[in-house]
Amino acid sequence: MKCAICRNGITEEGYTTVVLERDQMTLVFKRVPAEICNNCGEEYISSEVNKALLRHARKELNRGVTLEMLNFAA
């Protein structure tokens, strides 16, 4: 798709790293599937992936995790 930020680039499938912070917890998700603009580098994460990230974050929060690095598996 066309990038909504720079309006010049085209997004390509790739992977990114997402950091989520909640209260005192920091979660780092690696290899999160995303569409990345080949011009400005803006990252677009689908709502399904975003939902999965938040679901995971809630689970970790309940476990009392404060810092964790995870590999995201869609």
Ligand SMILES: [Zn+2]
């Ligand atoms: Zn762009």
